[in-house]
Amino acid sequence: xxxxxxxxxxxxxxxxxxxxxxxxxxxxxxxxxxxxxxxxxxxxxxxxxxxxxxxxxxxxxxxxxxxxxxxxxxxxxxxxxxxxxxxxxxxxxxxxxxxxxxxxxxxxxxxxxxxxxxxxxxxxxxxxxxxxxxxxxxxxxxxxxxxxxxxxxxxxxxxxxxxxxxxxxxxxxxxxxxxxxxxxxxxxxxxxxxxxxxxxxxxxxxxxxxxxxxxxxxxxxxxxxxxxxxxxxxxxxxxxxxxxxxxxxxxxxxxxxxxxxxxxxxxxxxxxxxxxxxxxxxxxxxxxxxxxxxxxxxxxxxxxxxxxxxxxxx
Numbered sequence: 001x002x003x004x005x006x007x008x009x010x011x012x013x014x015x016x017x018x019x020x021x022x023x024x025x026x027x028x029x030x031x032x033x034x035x036x037x038x039x040x041x042x043x044x045x046x047x048x049x050x051x052x053x054x055x056x057x058x059x060x061x062x063x064x065x066x067x068x069x070x071x072x073x074x075x076x077x078x079x080x081x082x083x084x085x086x087x088x089x090x091x092x093x094x095x096x097x098x099x100x101x102x103x104x105x106x107x108x109x110x111x112x113x114x115x116x117x118x119x120x121x122x123x124x125x126x127x128x129x130x131x132x133x134x135x136x137x138x139x140x141x142x143x144x145x146x147x148x149x150x151x152x153x154x155x156x157x158x159x160x161x162x163x164x165x166x167x168x169x170x171x172x173x174x175x176x177x178x179x180x181x182x183x184x185x186x187x188x189x190x191x192x193x194x195x196x197x198x199x200x201x202x203x204x205x206x207x208x209x210x211x212x213x214x215x216x217x218x219x220x221x222x223x224x225x226x227x228x229x230x231x232x233x234x235x236x237x238x239x240x241x242x243x244x245x246x247x248x249x250x251x252x253x254x255x256x257x258x259x260x261x262x263x264x265x266x267x268x269x270x271x272x273x274x275x276x277x278x279x280x281x282x283x284x285x286x287x288x289x290x291x292x293x294x295x296x297x298x299x300x301x302x303x304x305x306x307x308x309x310x311x312x313x314x
Contacts (some may be wrong), residue, residue, distance in 0.1 A: 055294070058287045058290050058291060059287075059291055061283065061284050061287040062078055062079070062284065062287040062288040062290070062291045063075060063076075063078070064284055065077065065078065065284050066283075066284065074284075078284050078285045078287070078288035079288045079292070081285055081288075082276075082285050082288050082289050082292070087264065087267065087272055088272065088289070090264055090267065091267050091268055091269045091271070091272040092269060094179070094264075094265065094266060094267055094268055095248055095250070095268045095269045096248075097179055098179055098182060098183065098247060098250055098266075098268060099244060099247040099248050101179065101180060101183045102183050102186060102187065102243070102247040102250075103240075103243060103244065103247070105183055105184075105187055106183065106186065106187040106190070106191065106243065106247070107239070107240060107243050109187055109191055110191040110192075110194035110195040110197075110198055111194075111198050111236070113131055113191065113195045113198075114195050114196075114198035114199040114201075114202055115198075115202065115224065115228065117131070117195070117199055118199060118202045118203065128196060128199070131191070131192050131195050131196075132192035132193070132195070132196060133192070134188055134189045134190075134191075134192055135189070135190065135192035135193055136192075137189070139189060139252050140252065140256055142185070142188070142189045143185055143189065143252060143253055143256045143257060144256065146181075146184070146185040146188070146257065147172070147256065147257050150171035150172055150181055150257075151171075152168070152169070152170045152171060152173060155171070157169070157171065158171075172257055172258050172262075173262055174262065175262055175263060175265045178258055178261070178262060178265055178266050179265065179266055181257070182250070182253045182254060182257060182258070182266060185253050185257065186247070186250065186253050190246075194239055194243075197235065197239065198232065198235065198239075201231075201232045201235040202228065202232065205227070205228065205231045205232070209227050209231070210223055210227055213226060213227050237308055241301060241304050241305075244300065244304075245297055245300075245301065248269070248293075248296075248297060249270050249293075249297075250268050250270065251268065251270040251271055251274065254266045254267065254268050254271045255271060255274070260275075269289065269293055270293070272289065273286045273289045273290055273293075274286075276289060
């Protein structure tokens with residue numbers, strides 16, 4: 001007698017998925033996680049190789065000195081050498097001066113531009129492109145454009161001053177105007193990114209707050225002070241810290257426009273570091289200067305974050 005064998009139904013779990021479905025889901029999850037971890041590992045390797053390794057290498061080099069091809073440990077000799085150089089203190093003075101002027105103009109100008117653009121209803125896209133256009137230019141190209149504008153002979157700025165019967169300026173050739181000229185070029189070239197950040201923060205403010213303030217009789221300046229500034233306080237604080245850190249590392253403007261002159265009045269700390277490394281051929285001393293700047297910026301950032309946290313707790 002023939003016997004017919006029949007297969008029983010496949011086992012399913014509580015969700016109705018069979019073993020093949022669970023295996024396929026596990027395979028998809030494994031592939032997805034492997035792909036995500038591959039991207040994370042690649043980003044981590046780039047960060048280690050191009051950020052942490054140079055930083056650690058700079059710290060090590062600051063305690064060394066190369067003599068006839070042999071590396072010697074010299075302790076704090078490089079730090080003593082750099083701090084004994086009068087150019088060191090002059091560079092810090094110029095850097096702080098540039099940072100102060102840049103904060104006065106470069107921190108306020110993007111915020112004001114964002115407020116003005118936010119008031120428009122039909123041309124915001126065009127204005128955003130217009131204000132961000134300098135950021136899309138290569139930094140050296142934009143700075144060279146300003147160097148042409150500030151030429152004391154045929155420059156556009158002096159031509160405008162002459163046309164309205166105002167005294168012309170030597171701009172980059174004078175100690176009194178060289179640093180403000182660098183601030184002007186830097187602000188024009190970098191304000192686009194900050195403006196878009198402020199604009200995004202402004203567009204997140206509820207319109208009802210402005211309507212309530214207007215019903216209470218607040219004018220434009222009062223609405224900005226009592227509504228806009230408090231609502232964007234966190235973004236303003238973050239951008240202030242980033243502005244200080246960025247301006248204290250100014251190099252391109254000084255290098256291209258003035259070469260550190262006139263009479264060293266625009267030699268910043270980073271420009272002095274460049275001189276020690278590539279003009280004076282003292283890489284270890286330049287490394288010591290870089291470590292000093294790292295410590296100064298790190299202390300400033302830590303102090304600023306502590307004050308911000310303390311202000312929020314109070």
